[in-house]
Amino acid sequence: MRRFVVIGSRAVASGRFLYQDLPGTSGRLDVLLRCMRAALLVSHGVRQDAVVYLVLLGGYGAPRSLRVEGASVRYLRPDERSLATLVRKALEEHPEGPGVTAVRPGVAVARGGLDAVIADAGACAWYLLDEGGEDLREATLSAGPKAFLLGDHRGLDEATLARVAALGASALRVGPVSIHADDVVAVVSNELDRRGV
Numbered sequence: 001m002r003r004f005v006v007i008g009s010r011a012v013a014s015g016r017f018l019y020q021d022l023p024g025t026s027g028r029l030d031v032l033l034r035c036m037r038a039a040l041l042v043s044h045g046v047r048q049d050a051v052v053y054l055v056l057l058g059g060y061g062a063p064r065s066l067r068v069e070g071a072s073v074r075y076l077r078p079d080e081r082s083l084a085t086l087v088r089k090a091l092e093e094h095p096e097g098p099g100v101t102a103v104r105p106g107v108a109v110a111r112g113g114l115d116a117v118i119a120d121a122g123a124c125a126w127y128l129l130d131e132g133g134e135d136l137r138e139a140t141l142s143a144g145p146k147a148f149l150l151g152d153h154r155g156l157d158e159a160t161l162a163r164v165a166a167l168g169a170s171a172l173r174v175g176p177v178s179i180h181a182d183d184v185v186a187v188v189s190n191e192l193d194r195r196g197v
C-alpha cells in the first residue's frame with residue numbers, strides 16, 4: 001500500500017473557489033489535484049493500492065483533510081475540473097464534528113490537518129520528499145505500507161518538517177532538480193512500480 005500526503009499550505013478547505021480560475025481562487029488546490037491524478041490514475045484505470053491525502057490548510061473551515069482511496073473510489077476522471085468537483089462535493093457533504101467521515105465510496109473528509117492524517121494512516125513507514133534527501137534510486141524502502149509526504153508550490157514549513165521528523169521519516173529526493181509536486185508523485189509511483197512494491 002502506498003500513500004501520498006500533499007500539504008496544501010493555502011489550499012481552501014471550504015470548497016469555495018471558481019472552476020474557471022482554480023489557481024487564482026483556490027489557494028492552488030490545482031497543484032494538489034494534479035498530485036491526486038498522478039498518484040491514483042493510470043492509463044484507463046485506477047491504482048488499487050494507492051491512497052491520497054490532501055491536507056487543506058487555507059481559509060474558512062481549515063484545517064480539513066481529504067482521503068481518496070484507489071481501491072474503492074468511483075468515477076475518478078483525470079481532468080482538473082472533474083477532480084475539483086469531487087473535492088468540492090466532498091467538502092460540502094462533510095458534516096460538522098470530529099472524526100473521519102466517509103462522504104461517498106472511497107472518499108472521506110476529516111477535520112484536522114497532518115495530525116489527523118497521521119492518525120488515520122496508521123502504522124506505515126514515512127518518507128519526506130525533499131530535494132536534499134537520499135537518492136530514491138539508491139534507497140532501501142520498507143516492504144510494508146509506505147507514506148510519502150510532499151509540499152505544494154510553497155514547499156513545507158518548519159512545523160510540518162518537525163512533525164514528520166518526529167515520525168522518523170526518511171528524506172528522499174527523486175533527482176537533483178526541484179520539480180513540480182505532481183511530477184514528484186509520478187516519479188515515485190514509477191519507481192515503486194519498477195520495484196513491484
Ligand SMILES: C[S@@+](CC[C@H](N)C(=O)[O-])C[C@H]1O[C@@H](n2cnc3c(N)ncnc32)[C@H](O)[C@@H]1O
Nearest residue numbers: 129130131150151152155173174175177178179
Ligand atoms: C514545487 S516543489 C516546492 C518548491 C518550493 N519553492 C520549495 O522551495 O520548497 C513541491 C514539493 O515537491 C517536492 N519536491 C520537489 N522537487 C523534489 C525533488 N527533486 N526530490 C524530492 N522532492 C521534491 C518537495 O516535497 C516540495 O515541497
